[in-house]
Amino acid sequence: MALIVQKFGGTSVGDIERIKNVANIVKKTVSRGHKVVLVVSAMAGETNRLVALTNQIQEIPDEREYDVVVASGEQVAIGLVAMALKEKGLKAKSYLGFQVPIITDNMHSRAKIKKIETKKLKEDIKKGIIPVIAGFQGVTEDGDITTLGRGGSDTSAVAIAAALKADVCEIYTDVEGVYTTDPRICESARLIDKISYEEMLEMANLGAKVMHLRAVEIGMLYGIPIHVRSSFNDREGTWIIKEEKMEKSEVTAVTYDKNQAKVTILKVKDRPGIAAKLFKPVSEAGINVDMIVQNVSTGGYTDLTFTVQRTDLKKVVKILEPVVKEIGAEGIVSDDKIAKVSIVGVGMASSPGIAAKMFETLAQNAINIQMISTSEIKISCVIDEKYTELAVRVLHEAFDLGKKKK
């Protein structure tokens, strides 16, 4: 008998029939002798509808009130799911963030969980009552409603699993699990049965949209196995677990991210403090700089290139134009027709030649590499956006990630 936290995303509770299906999944789990705690997202489309309402009132919505409005989506979902469970003869009780309570800091719309009170939940579990908890939301110590940012229900679920010392956190979604690459652009993409937290973190970072980053971090920190699986069938999906429990693969997956843009500051004087002058105003505007490349200095000048999310490009250029003048650089150029293609794998560090093979594969296909960035478990290349799908497919093939040929 295990204690299982099951999280159902927006598409899994998207309509009345899907909500009834959730009740079936829970009933099956209970009938196998397990204890279950549910975490539920808003019905698909609901959060978007609520966000749109706030935008119609204020261009930049007041953050406290934004959270009040958007948190209501999960409230509807947990009530309906609790009813559906009762209709199947199960005992259930819905919980809003403030009722658990799930205490967060007061960074509205991107709050972080500070503490989860487990007393009421444990009492329910003991009595055979299934707690149905609103994902995505919490409450500050002052009683204000907060939300954790888009996709935050994953984080709620893993954090609740950690607080309850659950045996596993199951993330039910509309895909089968985590794939070696995006199946929409690569036919031979294969479902990964096991992946390490570290690899999953890199993948989430590099553009794979399966799981919320914080959720994986919390899972890693507390050692909670996360099982990403489909709510449409009973098959096993992908287990996200500790590295030592799995065979180390050289390369586990290929990811890509088209939400990328490149900025180059031309002929920057190569002296201390210049980089800080450039990047401080950017980070103060809340913009993440990803890769940074500085060419070898010639004649005391260098070109400085970095990437940002494409949606931030205009803002970055606007911020840097006066700075560029101030530091006496020649100018600023940008390119938003780029993409980042990456390979991820825990075995990479101990396998020399992986990087070379990646570069070679791209070269053989006449794909020029504009920037390179590496970590212990990933290698990323910035390329011309139009080659994205080709690059993904040839790398997937080169590292033999596909389904076994029949």
Next chain:
Amino acid sequence: MALIVQKFGGTSVGDIERIKNVANIVKKTVSRGHKVVLVVSAMAGETNRLVALTNQIQEIPDEREYDVVVASGEQVAIGLVAMALKEKGLKAKSYLGFQVPIITDNMHSRAKIKKIETKKLKEDIKKGIIPVIAGFQGVTEDGDITTLGRGGSDTSAVAIAAALKADVCEIYTDVEGVYTTDPRICESARLIDKISYEEMLEMANLGAKVMHLRAVEIGMLYGIPIHVRSSFNDREGTWIIKEEKMEKSEVTAVTYDKNQAKVTILKVKDRPGIAAKLFKPVSEAGINVDMIVQNVSTGGYTDLTFTVQRTDLKKVVKILEPVVKEIGAEGIVSDDKIAKVSIVGVGMASSPGIAAKMFETLAQNAINIQMISTSEIKISCVIDEKYTELAVRVLHEAFDLGKKKK
């Protein structure tokens, strides 16, 4: 400078434009030097949508979870209204039931307010912050969400006005105020400028749908003047106030209620305990019996006639059929083609001849009276449903309630 509680109903916050209009009304009130506290309903149609969702999951929805789902409508509205106020440069802060808190009993879906904590609200008012409070909802002492029943936002507003000792509670709605009768069926219906709590209670009881009954009761109990007015213009509406502050009118209004049905138990033995045997199971089923008429006993037998809401008729007949057999009555007959037409006025008790005039007026128009019920301030007649509109018009005319002829 007055402290004004302003309540905006569903149509007054029905879309983004209407919500912005609410902000204009509030701004105008503030600019006149008043302090304002808002109570807001869900956007028009939203509560119906949520109720429909619950009905799709459970025929009789679990009451605790029903409240969780339907209370979310007000949550969206208060966030949006608070944003709209901020957009106009006002200071505002939304409050859910649990945040005030508004403590209720635990009768889910029809909870009664037990206590309203005013500390936070008073602090806000002192700082010039406008509290925007969710109507319709509260929280039990155990932290469960409750709702007060349909139309409950009126009750929230008047109760908050009472707790804050406000000078007036303004109920903004989509009509101009309270009319002498339904303007849809009587052209000459006139807006009433002042009406007593007692008259308003009778009117609400007798089918006028302007205000929630409990709201008027609380207003009367705490002496809070209630001003029912339109959110679509700046004109004064109807003041609901203490009787001694107004001229006593003989008849103030004519009301009607078509949601009526009549049940007759034929040839009941006229002995003690029979009425209790009949009405106990009916009241235990939560069904309100309204008028009861017992004919003079002849030969130890009597016919017993009573009215119930039409929507309860089938249930009542089903409950009473076995009882009728048990007590040896001849049978049970029912009629759902009836209506109740009433005249209301605080001056009625001291003006003999009002009842006679009512009966005479109906007789002159060939409208047969089937049942009569009177109180200090109202007289009700049950008539054939098809004469409802005619009866309303001739009574309105007979008691000279209409607009002055030009």
